Amino acid sequence: MIQVRVPRIPGHTLLHGPQTEPLTVSEHQRGRSTFGLNETPHSGGIMGALLAILYALVALSPLIFVALLRMKGEMTLMHEVATSLALAAYAIMALQPVLASRWKWIERPFGFDVVIRLHRYMGAFVVLLLLCHPPGMAFGGAGMGLLTNIIQPWNVWVGRVVLILLILQVVISVGYARFGMTFEQWRRSHNFLAVLILTGAFIHSWWTAYDLGPIAMQLLWLALFGLTIFAYVHHKVLKPRCLARRAYRVVGVEPETHNVWTVKFAPPAGERIYEYQPGQFHFITLQRLGGLPVEEHHWTISSSPTNKDFISSTIKESGDFTSTIGKTNVGDTALLQGPFGRFCYTLYPEDKDFVFIAGGIGITPLMSMIRHMRGTSKDANVLLIYANRTEKDIAFRDELAQIESGSSPRLKVIHIVSSPESGWTGESGHLDRDKLVQLLGRQGEQTAYYICAPPGLAKIVIESLRSIGVPYARMRTEEFML
Amino acid sequence: MRLKKLKIFTVFFIILVLIAAYVLGLLRTYVFKPPPSSAVVPCTVFMAKKSNGLEPVGCSDPAFRG
Numbered sequence: 001m002i003q004v005r006v007p008r009i010p011g012h013t014l015l016h017g018p019q020t021e022p023l024t025v026s027e028h029q030r031g032r033s034t035f036g037l038n039e040t041p042h043s044g045g046i047m048g049a050l051l052a053i054l055y056a057l058v059a060l061s062p063l064i065f066v067a068l069l070r071m072k073g074e075m076t077l078m079h080e081v082a083t084s085l086a087l088a089a090y091a092i093m094a095l096q097p098v099l100a101s102r103w104k105w106i107e108r109p110f111g112f113d114v115v116i117r118l119h120r121y122m123g124a125f126v127v128l129l130l131l132c133h134p135p136g137m138a139f140g141g142a143g144m145g146l147l148t149n150i151i152q153p154w155n156v157w158v159g160r161v162v163l164i165l166l167i168l169q170v171v172i173s174v175g176y177a178r179f180g181m182t183f184e185q186w187r188r189s190h191n192f193l194a195v196l197i198l199t200g201a202f203i204h205s206w207w208t209a210y211d212l213g214p215i216a217m218q219l220l221w222l223a224l225f226g227l228t229i230f231a232y233v234h235h236k237v238l239k240p241r242c243l244a245r246r247a248y249r250v251v252g253v254e255p256e257t258h259n260v261w262t263v264k265f266a267p268p269a270g271e272r273i274y275e276y277q278p279g280q281f282h283f284i285t286l287q288r289l290g291g292l293p294v295e296e297h298h299w300t301i302s303s304s305p306t307n308k309d310f311i312s313s314t315i316k317e318s319g320d321f322t323s324t325i326g327k328t329n330v331g332d333t334a335l336l337q338g339p340f341g342r343f344c345y346t347l348y349p350e351d352k353d354f355v356f357i358a359g360g361i362g363i364t365p366l367m368s369m370i371r372h373m374r375g376t377s378k379d380a381n382v383l384l385i386y387a388n389r390t391e392k393d394i395a396f397r398d399e400l401a402q403i404e405s406g407s408s409p410r411l412k413v414i415h416i417v418s419s420p421e422s423g424w425t426g427e428s429g430h431l432d433r434d435k436l437v438q439l440l441g442r443q444g445e446q447t448a449y450y451i452c453a454p455p456g457l458a459k460i461v462i463e464s465l466r467s468i469g470v471p472y473a474r475m476r477t478e479e480f481m482l
Numbered sequence: 483m484r485l486k487k488l489k490i491f492t493v494f495f496i497i498l499v500l501i502a503a504y505v506l507g508l509l510r511t512y513v514f515k516p517p518p519s520s521a522v523v524p525c526t527v528f529m530a531k532k533s534n535g536l537e538p539v540g541c542s543d544p545a546f547r548g
Contacts, residue, residue, distance in 0.1 A: 080507035081506075092499075118491075
């Protein structure tokens, strides 16, 4: 199987790299589910299907209610369709904070990347639905004044402002980097606009919609708005407070390369590290002294769950915030929220042999898996193809060589650098199709391929594997984007 | 595979919402009838005192006058 992960560098989207957020798959470790639930690795299918159906039902609940109440429309067909689109849009909007709330029972069956992608897709869909709403109402009998007249009731103006804010929200989310915004600035503006949009949408519909006359519709509207508020407050207020009461301590900050650092965290005294699977990621809020920025970022867990002393993330200096990561000190505190993701070999017990393909910082989730294999003495063949720009960019080089000299797993590491310096005797060049075919050699049909690299490289790798007959079913790819 | 399933679900969901909105629009325009209660138009009923008690003699809604 191939798993592609996307490491996140502020302002960019990467496909699996050291600075990434791994999306993981969970496994049963020593007879106990480390995913937190007693689920089989593939049980997410049923739960996922149920959640998908539930999502569709809630999104369509206003239309279902109107149909069950047999509510006669006010005007023309076009008017009623435009109304229905707005009703559905409101319910979908109400579910947006739920998708982004990081509830594990929602994330677990799909992976965080899938849930966040759905959040994005639905945001764009809501905009399209609501762009149809005013013209549909106007042409459907409400009159062109709805579109052209400045003098309108205040509740109509609230709807207009909400639509403008919604468009602004989507435009900023798609292109915040092009507007010179940092990831943190985008996140703050996104949260602020979300509050305005959701509140405004509720106010507009509550004071405008003829369909909210029946008490059942009013209760549904209040329930949807309540769900929105609860998801938002839980995500932004309750959960952070809960995490703050169980803040982790930084117990180690170690350089891996000239610009990559491993930060180790230990739980509060008397508590255990939360259970996770190799390859998963978590959100970290570093609380450091010296005026260093306090921001939440998501990074792959690079340690193995078999290590009970600490949990670590390996972070590359690649942005304003991460450039300060080496200034983190032992004794600093951090809020850790996790684990998330489905990029984990332990979720696929049928996989016996592996090809891991990493680009740059994309090595981190694969390193977690390799360490886990070593910690559990896994009987498996693992070929690691690790691409970097230069030799000095190679992280974990000594540890990989040490594991390679062992027998469980039977690890073979191939380093490839694109800009070799004098004295480099390993593979060199870009990891294109021909090079990949050469390095892969002969692989069995059941070999699983896990890919974690920047998007460009990951795309090349996936297309190359497809061209030599590796089916998607044996590739597990995972993107991480926010 | 997961992303592919997501795209399939998204397309299916979008089509479902659009069809549901259109079908509901059809139902509300051509099938559903106004509930009996909505046939009652709020208005002021003018009463007059007659020998056998109060009796309606008019309505503020023109449709019901006379």
